[in-house]
Amino acid sequence: SAVISQKPSRDICQRGTSLTIQCQVDSQVTMMFWYRQQPGQSLTLIATANQGSEATYESGFVIDKFPISRPNLTFSTLTVSNMSPEDSSIYLCSARQGTAGQSFFGQGTRLTVV
Amino acid sequence: KQEVTQIPAALSVPEGENLVLNCSFTDSAIYNLQWFRQDPGKGLTSLLLIQSSQREQTSGRLNASLDKSSGRSTLYIAASQPGDSATYLCAVRPNFGNEKLTFGTGTRLTIIP
Numbered sequence: 001s002a003v004i005s006q007k008p009s010r011d012i013c014q015r016g017t018s019l020t021i022q023c024q025v026d027s028q029v030t031m032m033f034w035y036r037q038q039p040g041q042s043l044t045l046i047a048t049a050n051q052g053s054e055a056t057y058e059s060g061f062v063i064d065k066f067p068i069s070r071p072n073l074t075f076s077t078l079t080v081s082n083m084s085p086e087d088s089s090i091y092l093c094s095a096r097q098g099t100a101g102q103s104f105f106g107q108g109t110r111l112t113v114v
Numbered sequence: 115k116q117e118v119t120q121i122p123a124a125l126s127v128p129e130g131e132n133l134v135l136n137c138s139f140t141d142s143a144i145y146n147l148q149w150f151r152q153d154p155g156k157g158l159t160s161l162l163l164i165q166s167s168q169r170e171q172t173s174g175r176l177n178a179s180l181d182k183s184s185g186r187s188t189l190y191i192a193a194s195q196p197g198d199s200a201t202y203l204c205a206v207r208p209n210f211g212n213e214k215l216t217f218g219t220g221t222r223l224t225i226i227p
Binding site: 004031102 | 145146148150155156157158159160163165203205213214215217218219220
């Protein structure tokens, strides 16, 4: 199994500012993903973080709003840019080892935008 | 488009009872299915992964079954404990070339001491 450390665990931010969330995996993984979970909702995939290249975004999510980096096989960051109260959510990093393996999740970042 | 549904949305049972959580998916052509638990405000903890060729997986007091043809999976929890209180999510992976998970709506489980 993979252990995923995500930080910060929570933050309260002013609207119009940006927050960068870090995700560190304790072993090399094939795939890394970023999800958003809005209050009372299930998880929605934001993007797949590709090592050494641009992330692959899902419909409704754009790079200017959610820039993602993945410089190596164990680390990724998600930035939430120009935040508004609608961005208040839990953001979750996920990783998978191998093509048929389990998906693992970090503990999430609870973001509140005021 | 794959849709994943979990019914009921919430469930309360007395401690010690056995219980079953349900997960339904609309497209039976899945690669695998995974069950997670989520404590309030926290991330997801993986419970069980069932590949499309498998019928069930067991871990301790948990047993997950998969019936691909009918688009259903169940998570059986034996001898429930207050520590089992959490939201349980199922997620399906469509096929080998598609890395994306589609999550269910979740069942919020409360075990009453």
